[in-house]
Amino acid sequence: xxxxxxxALVAAAAEGVECDGLRVSREPAGFRFETPDGDHGGLDEADxxxxxxxxxxxxxxxxxxxxxxxxxxxxxxxxxxxxxDGTAVPERYEALAExxxxxxGELEIEVGLGDDGHRTYEVRxxxxxxxxxxxxxxxxDPLEARELxxxxxxxxYRPLKTAPTLASGWAFVDxxxxxxxxxxxxxxxxxxxxWHLERExxxxxxxxxxxxxxxxxxxxxxxxxxxxxGHEHVEWVAEACCVDSQCLKRREWEYxxxxxLAVDGGDGEFPCREPCSLVVAAARKWTKLEGEESQTYExxxxxxxxxQVEDIIDAVADGTAEEIxxxxxxxxxxxxxxxxxxAKRFDDEGNLxxxxxxxx
Amino acid sequence: MQALVIVAHGSHLNPDASTPTYEHADTVRxxxxxxxxxxxxxxxEPSFREVLRTVxxxxxxxxxxxxxxxxxxxxxxxxxxxxxxxxxAAWESDGTSATHATLEAADVGKTVHYCGxxxxxxxxxxxxxxxxxxxTDDPDVGEGFGLAVVGHGTERNENSAKxxxxxxxxxxxxxxxxxxxxLFMDEAPEIDDVTDFFDxxxxxxxxxxxxxxxxxxxxIPEDVGLTDDYRTGWETPAxxxxxxxxxAGAVGTEALMADxxxxxxxxxxxxxxxxxxxxxxxxxxxxAETSADAGAGx
Numbered sequence: 001x002x003x004x005x006x007x008a009l010v011a012a013a014a015e016g017v018e019c020d021g022l023r024v025s026r027e028p029a030g031f032r033f034e035t036p037d038g039d040h041g042g043l044d045e046a047d048x049x050x051x052x053x054x055x056x057x058x059x060x061x062x063x064x065x066x067x068x069x070x071x072x073x074x075x076x077x078x079x080x081x082x083x084x085d086g087t088a089v090p091e092r093y094e095a096l097a098e099x100x101x102x103x104x105g106e107l108e109i110e111v112g113l114g115d116d117g118h119r120t121y122e123v124r125x126x127x128x129x130x131x132x133x134x135x136x137x138x139x140x141d142p143l144e145a146r147e148l149x150x151x152x153x154x155x156x157y158r159p160l161k162t163a164p165t166l167a168s169g170w171a172f173v174d175x176x177x178x179x180x181x182x183x184x185x186x187x188x189x190x191x192x193x194x195w196h197l198e199r200e201x202x203x204x205x206x207x208x209x210x211x212x213x214x215x216x217x218x219x220x221x222x223x224x225x226x227x228x229x230g231h232e233h234v235e236w237v238a239e240a241c242c243v244d245s246q247c248l249k250r251r252e253w254e255y256x257x258x259x260x261l262a263v264d265g266g267d268g269e270f271p272c273r274e275p276c277s278l279v280v281a282a283a284r285k286w287t288k289l290e291g292e293e294s295q296t297y298e299x300x301x302x303x304x305x306x307x308q309v310e311d312i313i314d315a316v317a318d319g320t321a322e323e324i325x326x327x328x329x330x331x332x333x334x335x336x337x338x339x340x341x342x343a344k345r346f347d348d349e350g351n352l353x354x355x356x357x358x359x360x
Numbered sequence: 361m362q363a364l365v366i367v368a369h370g371s372h373l374n375p376d377a378s379t380p381t382y383e384h385a386d387t388v389r390x391x392x393x394x395x396x397x398x399x400x401x402x403x404x405e406p407s408f409r410e411v412l413r414t415v416x417x418x419x420x421x422x423x424x425x426x427x428x429x430x431x432x433x434x435x436x437x438x439x440x441x442x443x444x445x446x447x448x449a450a451w452e453s454d455g456t457s458a459t460h461a462t463l464e465a466a467d468v469g470k471t472v473h474y475c476g477x478x479x480x481x482x483x484x485x486x487x488x489x490x491x492x493x494x495x496t497d498d499p500d501v502g503e504g505f506g507l508a509v510v511g512h513g514t515e516r517n518e519n520s521a522k523x524x525x526x527x528x529x530x531x532x533x534x535x536x537x538x539x540x541x542x543l544f545m546d547e548a549p550e551i552d553d554v555t556d557f558f559d560x561x562x563x564x565x566x567x568x569x570x571x572x573x574x575x576x577x578x579x580i581p582e583d584v585g586l587t588d589d590y591r592t593g594w595e596t597p598a599x600x601x602x603x604x605x606x607x608a609g610a611v612g613t614e615a616l617m618a619d620x621x622x623x624x625x626x627x628x629x630x631x632x633x634x635x636x637x638x639x640x641x642x643x644x645x646x647x648a649e650t651s652a653d654a655g656a657g658x
Contacts, residue, residue: 071416143386146382150375151375157373157374157375159371159372159373159403159404160405161404161405162405185414189405189406189410189414190405190406190407190410190411190413190414193410193413193414194410194413197413204467214439216431216435216436216439217431217435217436273410274409276405276407277372277402277403277404277407278372281372281403
């Protein structure tokens, strides 16, 4: 606590102060100063200053949360990070002195105490939680996160910011609340805002049907995917794109207002309020592919070869193909085994078992 | 409080598609005339759909970083921003004359000053000329040079060609270059035949695209004969059929584009102070100082 905070408290007392267990008011008999640990009434201004001076945490906490100008969404997020609504001020200050950690997607955000009860924030990849900051690339300007989120650890472009592929090895240190929220918004755009809207009961969810109905141009075709055969295709889309292994947002959109999807929406802290542009683009492709009729093909495969095809599909779908060791021919999706299968079963045109795709 | 939101296409495949948007946003941000400067994308995040809710200001100037009026500026962006009262007649545009319209975004209740695209603004002619200066590293380029302004062109949207022709005509009227032509990828006159359209030995080719990508880094260099295979690269200038062709990619990557963004917002009512002049000074080509702004110190 500093003099500015103390002066602000005295000035605010006439109107009444109430924050996290601190209550200050002016009554006919004088000022009253209450915390969960004590109740002091009939105070003159000097007494008020003295008793406030003995409770610096409560005063600086009040000042930080009510006298610093910040939008409601930012206040809500910063308070959530330090567990302000469930932990008493003394316990919270003791914890903040050690550093309080919160998770947001793949981010770990640490809240600490700065001078006079101001908070300091640090953000890094959760994988780097235990690494000394000296081992990390340190940044201060939230906008620098734009480059950090662009590529994954293998150098591949990340078109979806909430994919669980955030690269590690960096830290933003010594941020104030404003900068912290900006940095989080660069890493996971609009997630804090939508999380806050959800907490306020005001999240506007656009379900699959209404989102696809408003598509136009090359995406207008998606609307034709509904051909009265139910909505199983939307389940497949959600299973393919919108599970925790692919996206850290918690899917809140369903087929329509009255029809939920069976696929679990995930456990992410922040909600997904409508199918994103990647889902829309993929759905356009699937709409076209799903317009085809099934055909019967006849293949000769050994039982192990059939299982191998299944292993390959699993490995590609789960993104594990690259993890299979070079010489591990016990894995169906091993590259050498796959090359052997191709050598044996493909004809010169690349047809599986020599069976053409289109009937002659 | 006033905010600037630059909206652009972005890409699921090309990591560089958003780079010019970020850079122009940074340039405007540094002028300090907006309380907030944000970007949003059709194919990246934040989406058009969600950007306005991340903005604090009640007055929001939305400038589309698109080249022409058409499907995106008239349908997609207003729809996704929830500008429910939007009607393309509000711009009263002939295809290149849109300035702005003031509307309310339904989900956030903010006043949105929705501007015409940067590509059709008069100041874009200056950016094209500046691009020619940058490519040749000559602030006085013009004498003995031809200028090819290249657009995508498409049968589906007549405005697409209008924007290109508009600037080619405006630049031609200045009599700075020996010859100025509007050429296209998907309609006549075609960029493939670029050397047929110029008598000048030196020709600067400026593609009117927002970001470098498939068209500006693959198609056009091959179409004009700078290279047989874009993957092997090309030189600028390169000699093709007796002409020296100067090519350096999308005009949208030119730093002066930030000026057009500011001019769009200013015409819609934003208070931009002297930011236009500041940006013009800061983005000039080295060696282009005039006595008026030499030694400005930034």
